[in-house]
Amino acid sequence: MNVLVPGALRSYTGAGEVQAEGATLDQLFTDLDRRYPGLRFRVVDEQGLLRANMRLFVNGLGVRDLQHALQPDDFVAVVLALSGG
C-alpha cells in the first residue's frame, strides 16, 4: 500500500511516498523499519504506542490504535502534529 511520509522521516525513506505492507498499522511500521532501518522507533515507542506528536490517517480517517486492520489498497498518511517553536 502507499504510505505518505512526512518531511521529518524522509532522511530515512528518501521519498515522500513509499510502498510497504502489513495487515495492521503495527505490522506496517515493522515492514517500514525493515525497509528503512530506524524509522519505526522514531514513530512508535518501545511499548508499542504511537508517539505523542505523530498522527496516522488511513484513507483520510484519523487512527491511533496500531492494531487497526489494513487492506492492501489502503492509503496511510503519517503526519506531524503541531510541535516545536
Next chain:
Amino acid sequence: MSRTPASAKAASAKAASPSARKSAAQHQVALVATRKGAWVFHSDSKRKTWTASNPHFLGHTISHVVLDPRDGRTLLAAAKTGHLGPTIFRSTNLGKTWKEAKQPPAFAKPTNELPARSVDHTFWLTPGHASETGTWYAGTSPQGLFRSEDGGVSWTPLPSVNDSAQFRGWMGTVQDGTPDGPKLHSLIVDPRDARHLYFGMSGGGVHESRDAGQSWSTLIQGMEVVGGFDAKDVSFHDPHCVRLCPTNPDRLYQQNHCGIYRMDRTGDAAADVWQRIGRKMPKRVGDIGFPMVVHPQDADTAWVFPMDGTDVWPRTSPDGRPAAYVTHNAGKTWQRQDQGLPQSQAWWTVKRQAMTVDTQANPALYLGTTSGELWIGRDGGERWSNIARHLPEIYAVEVATVE
C-alpha cells in the same frame, strides 16, 4: 543508514604553512548541544580564536554531544525532535558524517508489576573506562541507565536500576522531576576501576556500584533536602551535578538543589558523608546552581555558577550579575570570578551540563547560557570573554583536545 546534516567547516581545514599546520594539529573543540541543534567550535592552538561549524542536526533537540577520549575522533550525540522519538547519532570523524544508532536506548517491556515506561530523551552520555574500548553509558529521561559495548551502536538497559521497584520509588513520577522531565545524570566511571560507577538522579539521590552496575548502594549521608522533608528518604534528594576529581578519584564534588557538597571517600561507608562546603559561599549569592566543575589536575580546586534559589526559585544569576565562584582549598573559601562578564541586568541560566573545563596546564572554563551565549573563562575563570552569541538555548558544553 547514513545521514550528513552538515559537515563541520573548521578553520583548521585551510591549506596553511608548516607552523600554521602545527597550530591546527592540536587544538580544542567545544561541543555545544542546544534545543535546536549542535555546533562544534574549533579553537586555534592558543584558544584565542574560535570558528563555528555549520549546525549539525538543525532543529533537533540535542541534549549532549560527547567526544570519545579513547580515540579522539568518535562523537556521540543524544537527539530527538518535537515529533520523532529519541535516538543516538554517532560520528567517527569528528562530525563530518553521522550514522544513527541501530538500537537506541529503550526500556524493556515490563516483567513485573511496575508500570511500562518509554524513553523520552537520552540526557547524559559518558564514555566507559579507558580499558573498555567501545563501552558507553547513557542516562535518560525518565530516569534510566543504559550501556553500549559497541561504541554506541546498540544500547541495553540495566535492569538493576530500570526495573528495580526500589529505584522506581526513588525516581517518583514525571511530576517529581525537573521541568522537562526527570533525569538520570552525572554518570561517572572511576578511572582506577571500570566496575566502579556513580550516577545521580533528579530526583532520587546519588548511587554507586562496584560491580559494573549489577548492584547499587546510595550515597546521600550529609545531603540536605527541602525544609520539612525527611533527609533519610532517598526520593527527596535532588543532586544537580556530581563530579569526580581525576587526580584524586576518592574525592567527589556535588552541586545540589540544596547546596554545594564535597565527599572524601574513606573506605568506611559510615564515614562517607557529604560536607556542605557551600555554607562558605556569600549569603547574598547562596549555594544553589546546576553545574559543578572540577580542576583537571588539582583536586582542591572546583567551580560553580550560582543561580538565584530564593522564593520561587528563579534560577537566574543572582542580582542579574553572572559570576563563577572558585575554591582552591576544597571548599573552605570561595572567590568570585566575574571579570569580563556582564556587570548588571544579565539574568542568565546555566544548565548542569553547560559548564566545563579543558585539560590544559592552565585550564580555561567554558559555559553556555540558555540565552544562547558561549563564553570562555581564561586562566581558570579569571578572565571571561564571549565566543558566540545568538545560538539556541544551550543545554550542554563539552570541550576536548583533538589533533
